[in-house]
Amino acid sequence: MAAPSPIVRPAVTPVRTSIATVCLAGTLPEKLDAAAAAGFAGIEVFEPDLVASSLRPREIAAAAADRGLIVDMYQPFRDLDSSDPMRFSRNLVRLQRKFDVMDDLDTDLLLVCSSPSPDAVADDALLVDQLGAAADLAAARGKRLAYEALAWGRHVHDYRLAARLVSTVDHPALGTCIDSFHILSRGLPPEPIADLDPDSIFFLQLADAPLMVMDVLQWSRHHRCLPGQGGFDLPRFMRAVDASGYAGPWSLEVFNDVFRHADPTRIARDARRSLRYLAETTRHELAVPDDEILSGGEVTAGDVVSIRIAAGPTKAPQVERMLSQIGFDLQGVDSATGLRLHRDADVAVVVDPSAGTVWTAPGSEVATIAQIALRTGDPAAWARRAESFDVPVAPVPVPGGDPDAAGDAVVRLDVTDVLSVDLRGPVSRSLWRDRFDLVPRDRHEPAALFDGVDHIGVGVSPADWETAMLLLRSVFGMRVEEGMDIPDAVGTLRSQALTVRTDTGGTLRIVASLLPDRMAGTGPVRRRGGLTHAAFACSDIFAAAAACRERGLRPVVIPDNYYDDLASRVDLPADVVERMRREHILYDADGTGGEFWHFVTPTIGDDLFFEVACRTGGYRGYGEVNSAVRVAAVLAADT
């Protein structure tokens, strides 16, 4: 068990944080409340939010100031330039009306987008003239314009051209706005940002996005997400921004359909967390308004030491029978909590037979994975790190007993109702020994089937998805692997694997699957055919299958058609395929020597199942190619 080493940081640059009101749902006062509560120092006021608000601009400025928020920018001003001189004149009149609003809003900065209109100016010289005219007007009113190249601008859609135009105009009231989405969505290299005059960069807007092949306007308007939630290389982008010498605010501008109907307080907290994540990866410290600099610290994930299953009274016996059949032995019962500990060498599964605990919805008795515990020698370091990411660290009441009886402090990652990670309770071996009266076992005794946990599969609702991705990547330093769309008899699952190397050189793997809303609800997951699972790792799949068979397991029966098809498409000896058929073992190969052999138990309560897996040759998948066969086999057994 390696002790986490404190991070050695170079000198850090404080930065101010800001957020566009469009990122958050609700009325404008609700947005301001959320931004302030999350610790943002400033806001960008999005014009449609202002237009729709019953607060007058002056009242908005006061409401922001009351909450300690600076109005960093008013945005956006569209379609400034025009090849039609009359229209351009009208646009300048419209611009002056916005300066009136900005006077009341108490902000001097206006975002001006490059025009996507058919009448956008194509001639650089004319564009320079028009931008210059606008800058003159702005200067006369004490205002500044941040000119931004929209990714779908008609003529100006490259920040380098926008910067060149600004440089040519050479006016103190005209600068650029650098937006990560508009740059990275077009695949533009961020490095030239480093060469820009930092005084000409009036503002920095940040957004991530999942990598998608689609129309950039639709991508931008519906699918942006927070840094650390998508696929852009924002650390690379920030290195270029840093190198330019830019010292202004970091602001988030995220158009996201899920965020638009989510709790703004939660999104604002995620947003602040995303900037901290970005700051960590680029060695910044964020200056928070009250000057309290939170100091986290890096930690390294330990291996999975236990999995806690919220089973409820009726499902608990089924879960325990299944665990027994795959090699786990009951090791002890905590009289205070009723928790029942099952072990196979170093792997523990804790079954919670209480219902209505913090881990299950009241009255529900769907068995599901409630917590994953990682081994660590320094829970306090984890707690500090969690706190630095604004993850609440709180004692969790013990189910079924006196809340103080075993009041372990645990870090609950409030990811979903399904996934939370217990960092400081059961990871303490001595505490476990005391609680369950355990004797340490020799890990080489014959009964040990498993080398550890291969992966954990959990369902995450759309409302929780981005939060979960960000938490796992930030607090746990996990890396997102390539996403998978897995069709089966009951739907298409969008799954995302996250991995991180553990302190023993192993790999912690979590496969999160996006649940359709209808299946998420507020309680545990229910998906015909099952979804939540723990896969235990073994080194000999046939030996494991035989051992489980002897212990009474009847794995899910894989159809003969599967083996006929397998034989027609892979080069396995016929006798091996026959053994697999008898033991109901599924198979995948990655074409480069990696193989995955696995069998699965039936589902318990329409969701939970266990899997036994053997991974060789650097195989990096999860046998997802066999998922549809597994689901169909479970359904066939049910009917």
Add this chain to the structure above:
Amino acid sequence: MAAPSPIVRPAVTPVRTSIATVCLAGTLPEKLDAAAAAGFAGIEVFEPDLVASSLRPREIAAAAADRGLIVDMYQPFRDLDSSDPMRFSRNLVRLQRKFDVMDDLDTDLLLVCSSPSPDAVADDALLVDQLGAAADLAAARGKRLAYEALAWGRHVHDYRLAARLVSTVDHPALGTCIDSFHILSRGLPPEPIADLDPDSIFFLQLADAPLMVMDVLQWSRHHRCLPGQGGFDLPRFMRAVDASGYAGPWSLEVFNDVFRHADPTRIARDARRSLRYLAETTRHELAVPDDEILSGGEVTAGDVVSIRIAAGPTKAPQVERMLSQIGFDLQGVDSATGLRLHRDADVAVVVDPSAGTVWTAPGSEVATIAQIALRTGDPAAWARRAESFDVPVAPVPVPGGDPDAAGDAVVRLDVTDVLSVDLRGPVSRSLWRDRFDLVPRDRHEPAALFDGVDHIGVGVSPADWETAMLLLRSVFGMRVEEGMDIPDAVGTLRSQALTVRTDTGGTLRIVASLLPDRMAGTGPVRRRGGLTHAAFACSDIFAAAAACRERGLRPVVIPDNYYDDLASRVDLPADVVERMRREHILYDADGTGGEFWHFVTPTIGDDLFFEVACRTGGYRGYGEVNSAVRVAAVLAADT
């Protein structure tokens, strides 16, 4: 009131219908049950469905035959050709294994897709050789190959090239498969299909899709839909197929994420309906297995004559107060049902104060629009038409009373819990007079504010969306307008307007909004700020506003910021903007002379509201640009 005229059909060609098992959710037997129940004559067996099935191929053939289904095709066979001779040899061995499966499946036709692989053959001559070799093998086994150009095939992605290759091979065991998705998704013209040798077209696969700018493979795998649910011009496509002389089955192959977790019986019924819709637009009759040819007939929609509101006892007084404030008068109460009729000239609104009716979820008292009634002189023709599209025509029990007391036969379009259309009950004026003891009113009396219904807005859940689109387009002959994405303070609404000219020359307009799943549930809609609404048409918005004000209406208060912004962007006289500000009138202009003036009532029970609208100059929208302002104003009033 124009009587619907019976359709005069040219000679019709009977066609057989088929469906790929991949279109439907569930186990293979469940899929077969659904296909048979919907009246399909054949199926395509999708290989992954076979591989995952516990039924052996011979059992699948028997299960299909038991249900009267012919196995028209086994599919797909991928990556046949290869520039690597060794791999091509292995592919031929793999092909022979599939012939073994097909022997048991009792089908002679195999779909062979063009290869998207890096080793796909680029040289036409070599490809002809390899296709010929495969055809020789097939012929020897009594099999046939239908070669299809995948839209993302590496070298072959145009059906014209596939057809040319097939023609060059000139082998009786080799033909093409024509798939509307692969052709229309690439924007290929369908007309050249007409020139193909009909004997070389071994199979026809049909799918529609919403028009999207995205990667064609992802589009194909997740977003296909049934004919009449998307944006492809399938009638044009079918005219070309017809002209070729093709006389084989029409088969549906639709990969759709929503269908994958929907009830397969419902999707199969929609699928059969979609072919009937397509047959009608192309003057075919579908041959159904039992030779019962359903005869529908065209009808023309009448104007909206009444809107039924399921209010429940607590909300009914609020709804009635609101109706009174916008000019409706209570005209009568049906003692048998408790229904309360409000009228303004030709427009009637029926308020249902009972809860737990067929229109509302038990115990719910959310007021919402339950039914829309259209005027017609020939309800029997509508019933015949509905029946021809497999829409159940059944008596609906009357709420709150003896089910037989007023047991009107109504055509319930089972679209959603929100939208159903009453075609034979309240549309009968004489029946209404009897029931509510009405005296026909002079439509020109002063109290008449409205000319009719401008549009109806309803929420539709994702699970119901495609069904709703197809029903409205098929039974009602409605046309889909351009879709709209409307962001506001509580989310982004994807809305789709459908329109149809009525028999009086008016327009029936329904705006369907896609509800996020979490808001759909099984009961009525709940969306902060409201969604369901009826907009009544007037010819003088200021007169209407004054009349409503005198009747006590306090419309939703539109913020001053809106009018300031409006004044800065449109050319309206200042005094007009001031009048609008006082009366809380919203505005939109389409830039070509069309204008839309409207004001809205507060929401009742978090959903329903009414709107008064004045549409001039051929304006075709719905004032959707003001939607965010309306929602924010409602939220601001709530807080």
